[in-house]
Amino acid sequence: MTAVESTEFRVLVLAPIGRDASASVDLLRKGGLAAEACDDLARLAVGLKSGAGAVLVAEEALFKADLTAIESWVAQQAAWSDLPFVILTSHLDHPVIKAWRQGLAGKLQNISMLERPIQPITLTSALQAALRARHRQYEVRSLLEAREQAARELERLVAARTRQWQEANVELKRQIEERENLEASLRQSQKMEAVGQLTGGLAHDFNNMLTGIGGSLDLMKRRLSEGRTQGLDRYISAAQAAVKRAGVLTHRLLAFSRRQTLEPKVTNVNRLVAEMEELIRRTVGPSIDLEVAGAAGLWNTLVDPNQLENALLNLCLNARDAMPAGGRLSIETENTSLDGTAARERDLAPGNYVLLRVTDSGVGMLPDIAAHVFEPFFTTKPLGEGTGLGLSMIYGFARQSGGQISIHTEVGKGTTMCLYLPRSRDEPEVDSADETGKAIEAAGEGKVVLLIDDEATIRMLAAELLEDAGYSVVEAWDGPSGLRVLQSSTRIDLLVTDVGLPGGMNGRQVADAARSLRPDLKILFITGYAENAVVGNGQLEKGMHILAKPFDMDLLAQKVQDMLTSVSAPTPPPA
Known part of the structure; x- marks a missing residue:
């Protein structure tokens, strides 16, 4: 037994009269108990701090004494501790003594009172019972200490595991970043490969067109x-045809790179398909059985309807070419809702979509062929029968419209193209009365057009065309000069501007300044390349339209007439 253990199991004895203390210590020691006499309350208080299993004290040592130190020690015991006090009382039964004894229980808490005279065996047994109770308290203390030790060990393990998780998280982030960098490098490599294909195909096609124009x-x-x-x-017709083919190629390239400016409208795809059905039927020919199945209650979608028509027609032409001996072509629509998993599989945001599905019973494709069908200039058709831009154009259009296109194909069974377009909760606009039959030559009476273009030839041709149509034309060659006209008191009914302008202001900046000066001014952009940042997410604001170069002069005149006849009130100059 250690020194600490010997003090924890000892009995402290306080009996100040005669030899009562030494006699009691001898008695207890003979009974196998460790005992130690204390001369006074101060020594008892010191002994308690050193450790004790029980206390044997004569009541005369406590009566009318200052018990502050003893009471303080008792009150400050640990939660597991309740030290037993055995009080030797006398036979005195005075009310004052009885009241004091009752109060003593509140001060020392765990007390047992034995009235003297008392048999030695009774005293020894009482203290043995007290020590057994104290031993159980020590066992509780050991359990509590073990629990605290376990808690500390658990905290240490948790801290260590947390550090491990943090280190693993850092390593995982590093690996993710490394993987993203590798994927970015791979995408860049694939992009450079596509650029190589674009360069070769573009040079070949444009050289042919330039040869046709130059030769004519x-x-x-x-x-x-x-x-x-x-x-x-x-020769004039040949040159014009080459220019139109160049324009079509440019538009397809812009669609592939997702930099084509769209004019989205709320569109009902069922209605669009129905309006195109006869054209598609004539285009694919009598050997192909065309089936159209539009879903009831189909949602609307916000897309450029002209581009959607082109995409649908292109898909049907591809399907026709995949069925040289004839077959079945089906066009279906449906509403579909994509949750997180389904959307991630299609590289889309979760939500509601309109699905346009085009299916053929043709020859199908091998997986390694299908993996490349959306790349520019990739084609399985013989030389001269396809540019390889059709599906890449549709892919660019779908992505720019907030949707996606996917392919499902099997050799010998056919191919399905799925075009996903985001749902719109708005309703399609009602078409205004058709006024295209009005004579363009008489349309410009009293209307003023501000024309801004840095290309002198285009500015000259457009100005002469509009003046022939009866418009008054104010010309400017760059953004600042056009802005000065807008800031003046000159009447302006329509702003026609190129997007890429010199002088530190592009066409969009001029348009924004014009709108701040003349909020209702209508604006027509004429450009061969429209930056998304200029046009705003590839979509035009209300009252703004775009005409892509190259364009027919008659188309420019018709566009100007349409915009100016929709609202007759002139735009007032700034105050």
Whole structure:
């Protein structure tokens, strides 16, 4: 037994009269108990601090004594501790003594009173019982200490595991970043490969078109120098046809790169498909059985309807080419809701979509072929029968519209193209009365157009065209000069501006300044390349339209007429 254990199991004895203390200590020791006499209350208080299993005290040592130190020790015991006090009382039964004894229980808490004279065996047994109770308290203390130790060990393990998790999290983030960097490098590599394909295909197609334009102009120049005008229409038509093909190619390239400016409208896809059904039926030919199944209650979607028509027609043409011997072509629509998992699988945001599905019973494709169908200039058609831009154009259109296109194909069974377009809760606009039959030549009476373009040739041609149509035209060659006109008192009914302008202000900035000066001013952008940042997410604000270069002059005149006849009130100059 250690020194601490020996003090914890000892009996402290306080009996101040005669040899009562020494006699009691001898008696207890003979009974196998450790006992130690205390001369006074102060020594008892010191002994309690050193440790004790029980206290044996004569009541005369406590009566009318200052018990502050003893009471303080008792009150400050640990939660597990309740030290037993055995009080030796006398036979005195005075009310004052009885009241004092009752109060003593409140001060020392765990007391037992034995009235003297008392048999030695009775005293020894009482203190043995007290020590057994104290031993159980020590066992509780050991359990509490073990629990505290376990809690500390658990905290240490938790802290260690937390550090491990933090280190693992840091490592995981590092691996994720490394993977993202590798994926970005792979995407860049694939993009550079696509750029290589674009460069080769673009150079080939544009060289052919430029040859057609240049050759036609050369022959026209030669014929005119010889005074021969017969047959010039043929060369003019050839040059115009080449220009139109170049424009189509440019638009497809812009769609692929998702930089094509869209004019989205709330569109009912069922109605659009129904309006195109006859055209598609004639286009695919009698050998193909066309089936159209529009879902009842189909949601609306916000898309550019012209681009959607082009996409649908392109898909049907591809399906026709996949069925050279004829077959079945189906066009279906349906409402679909994508949760998180389904949306991630399609690289879309969760939500509601309109699904346009085009399915053919053609030859199908191998997986390694299907994986490349949305890449530019990738085609399985023979040389000269396809540019490889159709599906890439549709992909760009779908992504720019907030949707997606996916392919499901199997060799010998056919192919399904699924075009997802986000749901719109708005209703389609009612078409206004058709006024295209009005004579363009008489449309410009009293209307003023501000024309801004840094290309002198385009500015000259457009101004002469609009003046021939009866408009008054104010010309500017850059943004600042156009802004000065807008800041003046000059009447302006329509602003026609290029997007890419010199002078530190692009066309969109001029348009924003114009709207701040003349809030109701209508604006027509004419451009061959519209930056998303300029046009605003690839979509135009209300009252703004765009005409992509190259364009027919008649189309420019018609667009100007349509915009100016929709609202007749002129835009007032700034105050």
